[in-house]
Each structure stands twice: as structure tokens, then as C-alpha cells.
Amino acid sequence: MIIEQAKEVLKIEAQGILSLVDRVGPEFEKVVELVLAAKGRVILTGMGKSGLIARKIASTLNSTGTPSQFLHPAEAIHGDLGMVTRSDIVFAISNSGRTSEINTILPMLRKIGAKIIGFTGGIDSPMAQSCDVVLDVSVEREACPLGMAPTASTTAALAMGDALAVALINRRRFNQDDFRKFHPGGSLGERLSVRVKEVMLTGARVPMVPLGSTARRAIEEIDKKKIGATLVTEADYTLAGIISDGDLRRALLRREHIHRMGVEDIMSASPKTIDQNKTAAEALALMETYGITHLAIVDANHRVEGIVHLHDLLGRKDFRLDDGLNSTARTHR
Amino acid sequence: MTVSIPPQGLIVDLITPLRNDRTLDGRGLGRLLDYLLPRVDGLLVASPNAGEGTYLDSARRLELFEMALVVVRGRLPLLVWITQGTEEGTTETLLRLSKALERRRSYGGPVFWVDTPLYYHSNRGLPALYRDMCRMVDEPLILYNDPGLIKGLAKPMKRRDIRTAILKELVQLKQIVGLIFLGTLDRAHNYQRACRERKGFSIYDGDESHFLDHPSRSGVVSAGANAAPEAWKKITGSSLPTAAAPKSDPEYLQRVWDMGKYVQDLKDVYGPMPAPVIKEILAARGLIETATCAYPIEDTSAAKQKAAAWMARYDPEFTPTAPS
Numbered sequence: 001m002i003i004e005q006a007k008e009v010l011k012i013e014a015q016g017i018l019s020l021v022d023r024v025g026p027e028f029e030k031v032v033e034l035v036l037a038a039k040g041r042v043i044l045t046g047m048g049k050s051g052l053i054a055r056k057i058a059s060t061l062n063s064t065g066t067p068s069q070f071l072h073p074a075e076a077i078h079g080d081l082g083m084v085t086r087s088d089i090v091f092a093i094s095n096s097g098r099t100s101e102i103n104t105i106l107p108m109l110r111k112i113g114a115k116i117i118g119f120t121g122g123i124d125s126p127m128a129q130s131c132d133v134v135l136d137v138s139v140e141r142e143a144c145p146l147g148m149a150p151t152a153s154t155t156a157a158l159a160m161g162d163a164l165a166v167a168l169i170n171r172r173r174f175n176q177d178d179f180r181k182f183h184p185g186g187s188l189g190e191r192l193s194v195r196v197k198e199v200m201l202t203g204a205r206v207p208m209v210p211l212g213s214t215a216r217r218a219i220e221e222i223d224k225k226k227i228g229a230t231l232v233t234e235a236d237y238t239l240a241g242i243i244s245d246g247d248l249r250r251a252l253l254r255r256e257h258i259h260r261m262g263v264e265d266i267m268s269a270s271p272k273t274i275d276q277n278k279t280a281a282e283a284l285a286l287m288e289t290y291g292i293t294h295l296a297i298v299d300a301n302h303r304v305e306g307i308v309h310l311h312d313l314l315g316r317k318d319f320r321l322d323d324g325l326n327s328t329a330r331t332h333r
Numbered sequence: 334m335t336v337s338i339p340p341q342g343l344i345v346d347l348i349t350p351l352r353n354d355r356t357l358d359g360r361g362l363g364r365l366l367d368y369l370l371p372r373v374d375g376l377l378v379a380s381p382n383a384g385e386g387t388y389l390d391s392a393r394r395l396e397l398f399e400m401a402l403v404v405v406r407g408r409l410p411l412l413v414w415i416t417q418g419t420e421e422g423t424t425e426t427l428l429r430l431s432k433a434l435e436r437r438r439s440y441g442g443p444v445f446w447v448d449t450p451l452y453y454h455s456n457r458g459l460p461a462l463y464r465d466m467c468r469m470v471d472e473p474l475i476l477y478n479d480p481g482l483i484k485g486l487a488k489p490m491k492r493r494d495i496r497t498a499i500l501k502e503l504v505q506l507k508q509i510v511g512l513i514f515l516g517t518l519d520r521a522h523n524y525q526r527a528c529r530e531r532k533g534f535s536i537y538d539g540d541e542s543h544f545l546d547h548p549s550r551s552g553v554v555s556a557g558a559n560a561a562p563e564a565w566k567k568i569t570g571s572s573l574p575t576a577a578a579p580k581s582d583p584e585y586l587q588r589v590w591d592m593g594k595y596v597q598d599l600k601d602v603y604g605p606m607p608a609p610v611i612k613e614i615l616a617a618r619g620l621i622e623t624a625t626c627a628y629p630i631e632d633t634s635a636a637k638q639k640a641a642a643w644m645a646r647y648d649p650e651f652t653p654t655a656p657s
Contacts, residue, residue: 008518012547015522022529121550140525140536140550146593147548147572148586 009143009151016139016152017159023136024163030133031117032167035066040087042068043114045076047101049154050093057091057161064169073101081105086113094118095137095153097125106130119157135160192313196283197276199313200297200306201227208233208304211240215251215258215266218243227309229294232267237303239296241267273298276305280313287313337443337473339511339535340410341551342374343569345558346383348611349397350621357393359400361621365559366404368620372562374552374569376405377412377447377513381482382539383556383607386414388627391426398430407442412475416449420462423453424469431470446470447513449477451490459495460502467508475511476503478524479539481605482515494520501527504534511535513554518543541600545593548572556607557599560614564592595647602643609633613640 035042042061044054054070061068071080071090084090090109094102097120106127109116118131121138128134137160143151207225209218209232221230222245229244243266251258251266258266273296274283283295287310297306347369350361369376378401379386379394389397398413405411413430417423427446434444448466450459466474480493494516495503503509504527512528514521514536521536521543528534535551538544544553550573558565571589603610612624613636624633 008547011518011522015525019525019529138550141521141547142550142572143547145546146568146589148589 012141012143013152013155015141016156019140020137020156020160020163027133027135028163028167031135031164032171034115034117034133035089035164035168036171038087038089038115040085040089040114042066042089042091043071043084044068044091044093045071045073045102045105046093047073047099049150050095050099050157053154053157053161054091054093056158057093057165060162060165061168064165065172066165066168073099073105076105077108081108081112084109084112084114088114089117090114091117091119092127092131093120093157094125094127095121095150095157097122097127099127103127103130119160121153121156192279192281192284194280195276196274196278196280196295196297196308197306199280200276200308201225201312202306206304206307207231208237209243209263210235211264213263215243215248215261215263218263218266219248219258222248227294227307229307229309231271231296231304231307232263233304239271239273239298239302239304240264241269242271242294242296243267244292244294271296273302274308283308284310284313337410337445337510338533339445339473339475339551340375340443341535342573343372343552343558343562343565344375344377344410344412344537344554345369345373345562345565346380346554346556346607347376347378347401348383348556348559348608348615348621349379349385349389349627350612350615351623351625351627353623353625355625355627357396357400358622362397362400363404365615365620366401369559369562370405370408372566373409373558375410375412376401377414377554379414380447380554381414381416381449381452381477381479383559383611384414385608385627386416387482391417391422391429394426395429395433399433402434402437402440405442407440410443410445412445412447414447414449414477416447416452416477419453423448424466427466427470431472434472444472445475445510446472447475447477449479449482451478451483451493451495452486455490456492456496456499459499460506463503463506463509467506473508473510475513475535476500476509477513477539479513479515497523497527500524504528504531511537511551513537513539515539518547521549541596544569544572545597555596556603556611557596559607559611561596561599564596567592568596598646599643602639609636610640610643613637614644617641617644 044058046054058068058070071083092102103126106116116131118128118134119137120128120134122128123134123136137156139152139156142153207221207227207230209221209230211232211234218230229242231239232241232243234240243263247266247268272286272290272292274286276297286295287293293310295308296304297308299305350358350365352358378384379389379397381387401411415423415427415430417426454462478495483489483493511534514524524536536549537551538549538553541553541555541557552569555565568589608626609630615621616624617640
């Protein structure tokens, strides 16, 4: 019974968010453009649970490069309204649009000259009528018995806030450096800001076979080093090519007798490379661009220094650094 | 044609007051409506649930409707269940009621025709049926999905619910403005998805328990509101998105919680057949003349006992007093 009830609540909340999908339209774009054009900050306000949602959205916007601040509506009329300037954008959050504390401060905000955006389920409400743009965050059903606490409606407002933050990130082309700047302690930012040299495989851990080897030897090397590919090098370790699991698969599909073939018959010549001083984020972007999972690391003379796999960049458990980011390239089991 | 906006909030599933000889109790209906009108947002008459509509033929529904028009005088949206056992019967009832409304041009209030299509028609061809109906009358229509009602038919349709794909087609007709929904919550979610693109379409909870557990934004069709309109109004007011209630006030929340228990207990008392018990309560309060039902009940003592027990259980301050 309890599990069924929990599932029901989750379904209702999920539906609440899904129902927003069709309502994201020109108003949403207008909000994004207003925020981007604003010279001031984004001020978020809401009472009760909507206030908590406003705080969270403010935090998300701050983390993603949009300076934001929470304004408590009750404190606003006792002096905090002074934080708002005409260059600011105010987001007012109220499911009913009839929250008296919010509706009290809206005329004052309008007098200051700040633009007002409403997040509300009451699109005909007094609050909605006082806003420059209204985002409809209404939900068909609340999950809480007797509607005692807003549930699906606050979830929907929160999700709309996230949608806004992500849209702003993309419009501003928020990059990994920004993420690193605002998340010095965040694990994703931390991981993507490390240098390739800190996560790449080096020395004997690099799967490598010389030109002229048989395909069988390449397969044995791939199997032994367990990262799904091997580099092919000249005698002086100049990079000549790469053989991945995909290359082997394609050769098999061509019904070729790969055991009898040489590595040069199977390998992809001109494999993608990256400098060891580039960041993991840049390596990841390169992999995404070319749809690959390995990058060779070469020096100025195109000689192999190492190899990096997608999972190394994202922090695969097997490859996780045990001794912090200052270590040199880690060992490979 | 201007389509009226469907009501939002508490719609009472009105009982049909009858005298001992099973003729309509007009004075009782008047008293009951005078009592309910200030406390509810809409009225559903002759419903298949509390209104015993399945036992009311076309002529009696017409009589009931005309009485309701006289008392309501356009003050509240009036919803009328038009369904009969056949397509022809339903169409005939719809036309009779529509003509009666036309005769009262001065009425002025919004009227909605409520229909349970699967009671007499399969899913196949429903859009065509409703296109015809919409041509016949000017008033807006509200669908009524009740799998329990269809299950109880002597020859039930293969499907007991309106198919979601069919509903998606039906909501394209502007004259269909809402749906009273009984069934599983999973189906309710599917219906919501089907109607999402139609702005202003209302989906009411026809199952009071659903509304009490997970209130919908359009409102509820409540049989219990005949006997406990104040409590239901408070609960609906608290649940709807239009509410600006002080939800952080513990006393207010306690009050809503108590009201919820009160109406849930009432629902437990009348169960799936609300008319006998609710009529007993209303008759005991002097609002209607008798607790007579449209269908024969061999032993009314059980309903009497249940009603008396419920009325005795609660603090008098909760029990709304009938107007003198």
C-alpha cells in the first residue's frame, strides 16, 4: 500500500512536469531574452514552499552564471525592497497567483521599474495580471491529500526554473571554465578541469603494436590492456594508426580472415590526437565531435606519449585517482 | 455560438428528491437548492450516481430540469445528465431538454449537457456521434466516463472507458468542454495527456476519494456535498490552485484535515450507492420530505441506521444546520 502510494505520488509529479512541455513557448523565449538583456540581477521571490523553490532557482542561476538573489516578500516591505533596481528582473513564484504578500509588493516593484516575470498556475490571477510575462506552471493534480501542501505544483515550478537556467547557459555558451569558476568543489567541474596528462595511460599501460604486426597480435594487445583499442606505431613510436574494437568488427563483417591480415590492413590511419596539457573537457568535446572513445596523446614529433579513454575523463571507478589530482598518470589494472 | 466556461471547484451531484409515490418533491428540491446554492460552484442533476438518473426517464428528467431552472435562476452553472439506454433515447432527451431551455430564454445561466457515451454506444464512431450532437444543440457538452456504470449494464460494452485516442479526437470539438472522470489514476494521467493541447478543458474528479487523495485542478463532482457542503467547500477551496489559503497555519491545516476525515467518513457510510443514506440525512434535517429512492429498496433500515450513526458521531459545529 505504501509503495503504491509512493508510486502514485511520483506519477502525479512526473505528469505535472510533463504537462509543462507543451506550454513552453514564446513567453519562455521572451523571459530568456529579458534576462540576457538585463543589466541588473535576477531577483526571485515567493512565500512558503514557493519561497524555498525561489531560493533553489536563485542558487541554480548563481551557479550557472546569472547573478541572482532571493527576496522575502514579507521582508521586502520592511526595507529589503531597496535591493531591487530598475535594471533587475524579478521572478515572482506563486501557484495560486493570489498570495497576498506577493501581490502587495508587485505594484512597488513596478514603480521601481523592474521587469516582473510570474511563475504561476493561476494565469488569470491578480499576480499574473501584474506581470510583464507569465510562465504557466499549473498542474492538473496535486499529490498531497486535501491539497494541504503544494507538491506537484512546486515540483513543476522548480523544473521550469531549471529549464530557464539551462536555456540561459546555452544562450550564453557557458563553458567548462565558467563551470569550474563557479563550482570549485563540484565533482563534475573538478573532473572536467583536470589536464589530460593527469588521467591518460602511459608507459607499459599503453596498448601499442608496431607496424607490420599481424592482426592477431593487435587483438591480443587489445585484450591484454582492456581499453578496447590499440595504437599502431612506427619503429620510433611515431603514431601510425589505431585499431579499435569497431575496426575489428567491421573487418569481420567484411568476411575477411583477419588473423592472416596485417595491422595496416585494419587500422584507421590518422587517429585523433590531443595534447597532454589540454583539459579533460576539451578531450571530451573532441570525442563527442568525432563520435570516438579514444584519443592518442603525442608529442611535437607525433610520437606516442599515451592514450586516454572516455571513461578516464568521466572518472570511471577502475581508473579513479586515489591520490588526488596532483598525481601523474595513474596505473591501469 | 459562445461556449460557456465550465465551472471550477465543487460541483454537487444532486440527489433527486422524491415523494413517497416517487413523484418529484418540488418543494424539497427548492429547499435543498436554496441550502446548497451559496455553498457550491455548480450543480449536476439527474446524474447516474446520487441523482439516480438511470431510473429517470426523459419526461422526469425534463420535469426535474425545469424545476431546477426555476430555483437556480442562472445563479450557478447547471449540469444535466442526458444519457438514456439508446442513442435515440439520449438524442431525444437532449432535444427535449434543450427545447425546454430555449423556452426559458430569460434563464441566462450556463447549462452543460453531460453524457456517458459508453452507456449506449461503443468507442467506434463516437466523434461522428458528437459532431451530430453538437449540431443539434448550442449548449456545451461534458463527457462522463464511469467504468463502474458500464460494468453494471446487462450487456456492457467491450470497453468500459472512453479510449484515450477517441478522447483526443473528441476534445477537438470546441463544444465539448470537460470530462467527469471515474476510473484509475493511470487512465486519468492518459486522459490529461490527451487533453493537454486543449486550453480550458476541465477534467473533474467524479470519484470523491481521488479528489481527497490527490486533488485535481478543475474540481470534484461530489455526492457527499448534498449533506456536507460546507466541509466540501472548505476542502475544495483548500485544494484548488486558486486558493490563497494560509497553508502554513497549523490550525487551518488541522481544520482541513478534520474536514477531510469528516467527508471521508460520510463517503464510507454511503459507499457506492449514495442516494439512500444521503436522502435519509437530508430528510432527518427537514430539507426534503422523504428518503424515497427512484429504485425499489426492500429494507431502508440499514440506510437509516448508517445516517443516524454518522449524524450522531460528529461535533454539532461540523454538522451544517439547515436554514429555517
